[in-house]
Amino acid sequence: MPVKPDSGREPELEAKVAFLSRPDSYIEHPAHVETVETHMSWVFMTERFVYKLKKPVKHSFLDFSTLDDRRRDCLEEVRLNRRLAPDVYLGIIAITRDTENKLELDGDGEITEWLVKMRRLPADRMLDHLLRGQRIPEQEIRRFSCKLADFYRNAPPVHISAYDYRQQFLTDIHSNREELLDHDYRLPANLLDRITNSQLDVVCNQPELLDQRVKERRIVEAHGDLRPEHICLTEEPVFIDCLEFNRKLRILDPADELAYLAMECQLAGGEYIGPIVFACYSRKTGDDPPQPLLYFYKAYRATLRAKLSIWHIKDHSADQHQKWISRAKAYLHLADSYRSML
Known part of the structure; x- marks a missing residue:
């Protein structure tokens, strides 16, 4: 805090x-x-x-x-x-x-x-703005996806042990649950328990899903906060507001970062974007991450975003609290939908 x-x-x-x-x-x-x-x-x-x-x-x-x-x-x-x-x-x-x-x-x-x-970038070309309008043409999605794929393909792999990679998730999963269970937030404990337990099950009982990513040297220094509001679909797509203040939080599996983007797009009504992004990424890099791993990453990211959303309560007046509680609940229900697919 x-x-x-x-x-x-x-x-x-x-x-x-x-x-x-x-x-x-x-x-x-x-x-x-x-x-x-x-x-x-x-x-x-x-x-x-x-x-x-x-x-x-x-x-x-x-x-x-x-x-x-x-x-x-x-x-x-x-x-x-x-x-x-x-x-x-x-x-x-x-x-x-x-x-x-x-x-x-x-x-x-x-x-x-x-x-x-x-x-300053044109507000009407930001991905979050475009998601509120008509369906975004597939060609535009492919264009920014290919640029991201090239970025990941050319990024040097970061050395990390499989154990340390898994431990980061364990620590964060427990931290997310502890924060979200705060009685002041009035979030459903049974929902939090289901989400948490399913993520812990992957890390503890299916460690090969994460270990394989380390063995394949997929972990890189990525963007760190790849959300629709940070993507501008100009003729040459640009990606802004990377997570600059903590390198550890940028050390990611590209599949994790793209799953995060797909999750955010889905919440904004653009569920069709994720499959196009991953198809371009796989074609460019030769990397085809398994679906259970992607659902784990999406569930984990949705839970983390729920925690970050609920933190806004401490920075805003009481009349804004319900907005952030509702936002956190939306992320948690999305995480729960991914849980059922693990």
Whole structure:
């Protein structure tokens, strides 16, 4: 769970957010600025560019506590995302403070913060937006799937033992259950037990499903957060917002990452996308992961997303709680549907 920044930093963060929310703060003089708050960042969107400000927070899996930490992560975010979105991530830019204590973008004064600067992508070409409309043409799905397949095929395998690979799942499965059983969330315990037990059964009683992936050297440094809202179907598809802050969470089986994407597409009404994605991946890489493994990955990812959804309760007002509880339940019922296919 998050550790909030000390009270001395909160007013400074508020000042930076207020500064970046004003159009006159930017060199390009936009007509307006759109703002979005996430768990770990504030995002500011002008007509042409996107600026990401990292919150000075600390979690068990990341540390943005200091200015140096945030600068380092900004650089890593640009480096990693240029693998799949080379023309989108433009670099990092400083917020400075002048001698009159006023904030500036990329001024000559003291550096008080670092931002990631990106080219803004067309919202109407993002996969999550397209899923809300008519069926996406298969040719477009194949185009982005082939780019992903090439990325995985060319990624060097990461050394990990079969035991360590399985242990990661065991740890996470138990952690997911423990978090989701919190009485404040009022989630059905019998549903959580069914989902958890089926995933544990795969790891403990069918270890060869996971061990074989390690033996075949399929584990790579992947994207880490491959969701529809991170895929833009421009003429050359791009994939943004990879998980930059913790390398361990990017060390994945491509089949796991693509199962995650297929699960998210299914929840958004695009169940037809997953089979096309995997057909392209298998054709390009020669890798045809077994169906029970894919259902395990999907169930595991849906449960993890339920946990991440329910965490929003701690960051939002009471009138938003039911939204996130319903979202978590939708993920859990989807995980349960995969459980029946294991």
